[in-house]
Amino acid sequence: MSQGLTTTSYALLGLLRFDDATDSSGLTGYELKQRADNTLRFYWVSPAMSQVYSELSRLTRQSYVEAVADTGGGRTTHRYRITQAGRDALQAWLATQQPEFPILKHPVALRLLMGRLGGDKAMASMLQGYIDALAQRRTELDAVRDRLGQREAVRYAAMVADWGLAYYDAERDIVTELLGRLSSDAR
Amino acid sequence: MSQGLTTTSYALLGLLRFDDATDSSGLTGYELKQRADNTLRFYWVSPAMSQVYSELSRLTRQSYVEAVADTGGGRTTHRYRITQAGRDALQAWLATQQPEFPILKHPVALRLLMGRLGGDKAMASMLQGYIDALAQRRTELDAVRDRLGQREAVRYAAMVADWGLAYYDAERDIVTELLGRLSSDAR
DNA sequence: TGTAGCATGTAAGCCGTTACATGATTGA
DNA sequence: TCAATCATGTAACGGCTTACATGCTACA
Numbered sequence: 001m002s003q004g005l006t007t008t009s010y011a012l013l014g015l016l017r018f019d020d021a022t023d024s025s026g027l028t029g030y031e032l033k034q035r036a037d038n039t040l041r042f043y044w045v046s047p048a049m050s051q052v053y054s055e056l057s058r059l060t061r062q063s064y065v066e067a068v069a070d071t072g073g074g075r076t077t078h079r080y081r082i083t084q085a086g087r088d089a090l091q092a093w094l095a096t097q098q099p100e101f102p103i104l105k106h107p108v109a110l111r112l113l114m115g116r117l118g119g120d121k122a123m124a125s126m127l128q129g130y131i132d133a134l135a136q137r138r139t140e141l142d143a144v145r146d147r148l149g150q151r152e153a154v155r156y157a158a159m160v161a162d163w164g165l166a167y168y169d170a171e172r173d174i175v176t177e178l179l180g181r182l183s184s185d186a187r
Numbered sequence: 188m189s190q191g192l193t194t195t196s197y198a199l200l201g202l203l204r205f206d207d208a209t210d211s212s213g214l215t216g217y218e219l220k221q222r223a224d225n226t227l228r229f230y231w232v233s234p235a236m237s238q239v240y241s242e243l244s245r246l247t248r249q250s251y252v253e254a255v256a257d258t259g260g261g262r263t264t265h266r267y268r269i270t271q272a273g274r275d276a277l278q279a280w281l282a283t284q285q286p287e288f289p290i291l292k293h294p295v296a297l298r299l300l301m302g303r304l305g306g307d308k309a310m311a312s313m314l315q316g317y318i319d320a321l322a323q324r325r326t327e328l329d330a331v332r333d334r335l336g337q338r339e340a341v342r343y344a345a346m347v348a349d350w351g352l353a354y355y356d357a358e359r360d361i362v363t364e365l366l367g368r369l370s371s372d373a374r
Numbered sequence: 375t376g377t378a379g380c381a382t383g384t385a386a387g388c389c390g391t392t393a394c395a396t397g398a399t400t401g402a
Numbered sequence: 403t404c405a406a407t408c409a410t411g412t413a414a415c416g417g418c419t420t421a422c423a424t425g426c427t428a429c430a
Contacts, residue, residue, distance in 0.1 A: 029381075039300070047419095094298060103232075107287050112347050118281045122282070156300055218408095237410095264409060
């Protein structure tokens with residue numbers, strides 16, 4: 001009935017669309033979650049396992065995805081593939097809806113706002129911790145970027161990864177500058 | 188019982204703490220929402236009016252906030268102030284919990300990832316739209332920054348605003364670069 | 375033999391949104 | 403007198419998380 005899916009639904013549908021372009025026989029919920037953790041999590045979300053399954057059943061109900069039972073081993077598992085209706089829906093979503101502005105939930109900035117209560121030293125160590133965490137994330141994303149290489153097939157994914165890397169670098173630079181301000185202002 | 192508030196609760200408590208430092212008689216829910224729209228929304232959230240009220244009643248139940256009935260006009264309104272327990276709780280939160288990594292929900296990056304389905308031209312116009320929206324946001328935040336000025340009392344708020352401005356600038360630069368890649372790669 | 379990874383789900387619950395409802399005050 | 407703004411809430415619901423429950427397979 002209601003054709004309006006959530007963005008997370010479309011994101012997962014998009015991952016299934018990528019898989020569709022290969023000669024794979026579909027993805028299990030478990031595998032889909034891994035794909036999401038690899039790419040989506042850097043600029044969207046890492047849905048919980050349970051949500052992956054519930055989105056998958058929702059998409060199946062909408063006929064945007066079809067499940068093929070895989071009775072190979074002892075337990076029956078399912079492999080999910082995007083359908084033609086799903087491809088159409090994804091295409092339509094991309095073409096019609098104009099994207100919303102990004103949502104940022106930045107606990108570090110929020111705490112810095114209340115810096116008066118914590119003091120310069122506490123803020124400085126918090127910012128340093130954030131710089132470290134950024135470096136860690138950057139390393140993870142860099143590994144993803146390396147795997148993509150220069151292949152034409154993943155050109156857009158590579159652009160998005162480069163975007164993420166540049167974002168982490170910019171954050172590092174800005175925070176480093178703020179850190180300098182904290183120590184030079186120290187009374 | 189459970190002293191664990193959500194980050195949004197602490198964020199609002201923080202705004203009440205700022206007000207506390209002035210000679211104000213507290214804030215109404217409505218005013219608190221306006222403060223949130225002015226600062227918080229750029230790096231945290233803009234809670235709905237209804238949520239502001241429910242957080243306020245939760246904070247009141249926890250005795251972190253006290254409401255003073257204002258029976259001035261025909262209708263009774265309330266002004267909310269942080270209590271000593273609230274100040275302590277906020278301080279403890281700042282001191283003990285280490286901040287989580289920021290969460291970014293970036294619909295533009297998500298769509299760019301699926302660029303193959305949309306094509307270079309559609310992606311370019313989407314990115315251009317994003318650059319325009321960024322400029323708009325930047326202008327809004329710049330106005331906030333101007334109002335803060337160089338006053339020592341709002342030094343941390345100014346740092347956070349500068350952070351936001353630098354972030355918007357970095358996004359603009361990165362996206363401009365991606366836009367260039369799209370057109371130079373055009374076949 | 376036991377643990378890690380693969381694989382699938384249900385249930386409860388919170389956070390936050392939209393929709394709805396109400397009413398006062400101010401200024402055009 | 404009408405609209406905008408100030409002001410306060412309730413109700414319904416959706417999205418997403420955590421906790422719980424189950425069982426297979428490979429390997430050390």
